[in-house]
Amino acid sequence: MRVLLAVAAEKPHFLGMVPLAWALRAAGHEVRVASQPALGPVVSATGLPFVPVGRDHGFWRTMKVFDLHDTLNDAPLFGRVTAPDDQVSWEYLLEGYRRVVPWWWRMVNDPMEQDLVAFCREWRPDLVVWGSVSFAGAIAARACGAAHVRYLWGADIFARTRARFLERMAEQPEADREDPLAAWLGARAARYGVEFSEELVHGQATVEQVPAALRVDTPSHLDYLPVRYVPYNGRAVVPRWLRTPPERPRIALTLGTTLMSQDRGGETLFRSLLEGLADLDAEVVATLPAHEQAKLGAVPPNTRLVDYVPLHALAPTCAAMVDHGGWGTVLTGLAHGVPQVIVPSWFDDPMLADMLAARGASITVPHRRMTAESVSRSASRLLDDPSFARGAAGVRDAMLAMPSPADLADALVRRVHG
Numbered sequence: 001m002r003v004l005l006a007v008a009a010e011k012p013h014f015l016g017m018v019p020l021a022w023a024l025r026a027a028g029h030e031v032r033v034a035s036q037p038a039l040g041p042v043v044s045a046t047g048l049p050f051v052p053v054g055r056d057h058g059f060w061r062t063m064k065v066f067d068l069h070d071t072l073n074d075a076p077l078f079g080r081v082t083a084p085d086d087q088v089s090w091e092y093l094l095e096g097y098r099r100v101v102p103w104w105w106r107m108v109n110d111p112m113e114q115d116l117v118a119f120c121r122e123w124r125p126d127l128v129v130w131g132s133v134s135f136a137g138a139i140a141a142r143a144c145g146a147a148h149v150r151y152l153w154g155a156d157i158f159a160r161t162r163a164r165f166l167e168r169m170a171e172q173p174e175a176d177r178e179d180p181l182a183a184w185l186g187a188r189a190a191r192y193g194v195e196f197s198e199e200l201v202h203g204q205a206t207v208e209q210v211p212a213a214l215r216v217d218t219p220s221h222l223d224y225l226p227v228r229y230v231p232y233n234g235r236a237v238v239p240r241w242l243r244t245p246p247e248r249p250r251i252a253l254t255l256g257t258t259l260m261s262q263d264r265g266g267e268t269l270f271r272s273l274l275e276g277l278a279d280l281d282a283e284v285v286a287t288l289p290a291h292e293q294a295k296l297g298a299v300p301p302n303t304r305l306v307d308y309v310p311l312h313a314l315a316p317t318c319a320a321m322v323d324h325g326g327w328g329t330v331l332t333g334l335a336h337g338v339p340q341v342i343v344p345s346w347f348d349d350p351m352l353a354d355m356l357a358a359r360g361a362s363i364t365v366p367h368r369r370m371t372a373e374s375v376s377r378s379a380s381r382l383l384d385d386p387s388f389a390r391g392a393a394g395v396r397d398a399m400l401a402m403p404s405p406a407d408l409a410d411a412l413v414r415r416v417h418g
Helices: 011-015 018-026 037-045 059-066 069-074 090-123 135-144 157-170 180-190 256-262 266-277 290-296 311-317 327-334 349-358 372-384 386-400 405-417
Strands: 002-006 030-035 050-052 127-131 147-151 206-208 224-226 250-254 283-287 303-306 320-323 340-342 362-364
Touching: 002 018, 002 090, 002 135, 011 037, 011 327, 018 030, 018 405, 030 037, 030 090, 037 050, 059 090, 090 135, 090 157, 090 180, 127 135, 127 405, 135 147, 135 180, 147 405, 224 405, 250 266, 250 311, 266 283, 266 290, 266 372, 283 311, 311 327, 320 327, 320 372, 327 340, 327 349, 327 386, 340 349, 340 372, 349 362, 362 372, 362 386, 372 386
Parallel strands: 002 030, 002 127, 030 050, 127 147, 147 206, 206 224, 250 283, 250 320, 283 303, 320 340, 340 362
Antiparallel strands: none
């Protein structure tokens, strides 16, 4: 079977798909990855064949220029994904789609769509697995007659929001109905003789890596394929110090690759977190690219500042983690039962932080109210109160009970070939 992984050039989104790609390869299937050229080195480092399509998108360049993180915090659409229905109005949802479609989804999809369709029509994959917001993959699959599934990086906030939007739209007078997502996707799909349907939004099925405790409610008619999250952080060398048991409790501090490389506030946040952990009787392993380390100046004596260390190798040695709440980071820690202090800043990070806190696996320190004292106090609680480790272990056990990537590969074959 020929399988194409189609994903916009976002490293964290692609890395979560790699274990499935390996499982498919190990089962004898032909796998290729299609994305914008910028992702080429990351894909090639995994040993998977890479197909560059279109041109690189400018999403993060726009984020830097306009500093849209604060806008995302307060903008309609995803900010109320877990709110009761009576707090999610038609006006709120419509304005959200009016904002998100042009400056996010169009920006990352339009530059690769034409080349992606052309490649699919040439290579003729049996299955296209596309990333959460890489809708060009769904269009390309339909254009060449392939089966296609959506691959989530976290909880399916997209389907929950879409269902609410369609319900609210149906309540409006016909003349007042507007669907920015359908209008955009429908116009792009029509170029290749494909009619719009909700299948372009949700896929024929959806791969979901989160355990039941971290799911959000979605429509019952959607087809979900669960898979265990297997941490993969790219090519890695495990240094000698990491193979030696720590003399004191170890705390990992990481803000993820995206936040530190793309967010103008990442450096300030990182320095504040180090200050908050300075007085703890613990070893703090802080991961930060070498070119960013010089900006910090002197660091506290209990800090081991490292350029890069694979989180899946670091996490098992840790008693706690302090992080920004990105799905990849959080799930990697949970895969090893590590409780976390989460300082969420934007998009769905606050939602994930709240869900984990409710499970007793983490403590949330809101980004805008964070102080060195609040970080120190929260980290101390994780180290002193064993209930947090038990909460994290409970989530870990639920993750381990989910189907493996090899199981998912078999399920996808059966879905395509019957």
